[in-house]
Amino acid sequence: MKVGIIGCGAIATTLVDFKLNGKLEANLDYFYDLSYESAEELSSKIGAKAAKTLDELAENVDVILESASQSAVKNSIPHMIEKGKDVIIMSVGALLDKKFHDEILNLALKNNARIYLPTGAITGIDTVQAAKMGEITEISLTTRKPPASLDVELENDEEKVIFEGKASEAVKKFPKNINVSSTLSLASGIDVDVTIIADPKIKNNTHEINLKGTFGELTTITSNVSSANNPKTSALAAYSVASLLDKLTKTMQIGS
Numbered sequence: 001m002k003v004g005i006i007g008c009g010a011i012a013t014t015l016v017d018f019k020l021n022g023k024l025e026a027n028l029d030y031f032y033d034l035s036y037e038s039a040e041e042l043s044s045k046i047g048a049k050a051a052k053t054l055d056e057l058a059e060n061v062d063v064i065l066e067s068a069s070q071s072a073v074k075n076s077i078p079h080m081i082e083k084g085k086d087v088i089i090m091s092v093g094a095l096l097d098k099k100f101h102d103e104i105l106n107l108a109l110k111n112n113a114r115i116y117l118p119t120g121a122i123t124g125i126d127t128v129q130a131a132k133m134g135e136i137t138e139i140s141l142t143t144r145k146p147p148a149s150l151d152v153e154l155e156n157d158e159e160k161v162i163f164e165g166k167a168s169e170a171v172k173k174f175p176k177n178i179n180v181s182s183t184l185s186l187a188s189g190i191d192v193d194v195t196i197i198a199d200p201k202i203k204n205n206t207h208e209i210n211l212k213g214t215f216g217e218l219t220t221i222t223s224n225v226s227s228a229n230n231p232k233t234s235a236l237a238a239y240s241v242a243s244l245l246d247k248l249t250k251t252m253q254i255g256s
Contacts, residue, residue: 010230013229069175
């Protein structure tokens with residue numbers, strides 16, 4: 001399985017580090033970025049190649065990982081799927097645009113391609129998907145982050161609620177901060193209730209999921225260390241895609 005990556009930021013850098021340290025079994029073969037120099041610099045660390053165009057990327061790999069932005073998803077992923085490539089999407093917020101969501105699903109069916117969404121920076125997604133087989137009666141997400149990671153300045157040391165609403169609204173206002181709400185919404189089939197809090201007293205990004213349904217109740221709290229390469233990205237987000245890439249190479253699968 002040959003893997004190509006769109007976007008050479010924090011997640012791609014972490015994957016390269018894992019490959020160098022022998023923690024990642026999957027091969028990383030091609031890198032693409034709007035800055036060709038960034039792609040060339042990152043790819044050279046592991047003997048991979050930098051693609052000058054998206055077409056060059058698609059022609060040389062089997063699976064394409066998007067780790068750039070919601071706009072990159074909308075601008076590049078349909079074209080990749082049309083070429084019959086399986087895709088892994090990190091900027092999941094783009095998929096809460098129902099028209100776009102339906103468009104790429106139809107393209108994937110037409111071109112025999114698969115779309116993978118890593119669990120990202122939250123836990124409990126397998127349980128949410130299982131609960132959907134019954135009835136989900138309530139689901140919410142409360143996210144707390146240090147003000148700097150949200151580009152927020154507070155006048156004092158008190159926490160502040162900076163957003164309350166649906167996930168579909170949150171991903172528009174905070175496109176780089178709250179992809180977890182999109183993953184949760186897609187897994188549950190519900191536009192999740194989201195609260196985002198800027199909290200100067202914490203160092204880690206935390207995500208609390210509350211889920212109720214015919215299965216019972218679930219509460220999970222994930223406290224994430226920020227990526228060393230980007231404070232807006234949780235380290236667990238990169239870990240989750242690394243785990244997925246390795247999972248795609250294995251015969252035995254654990255979890256959904």
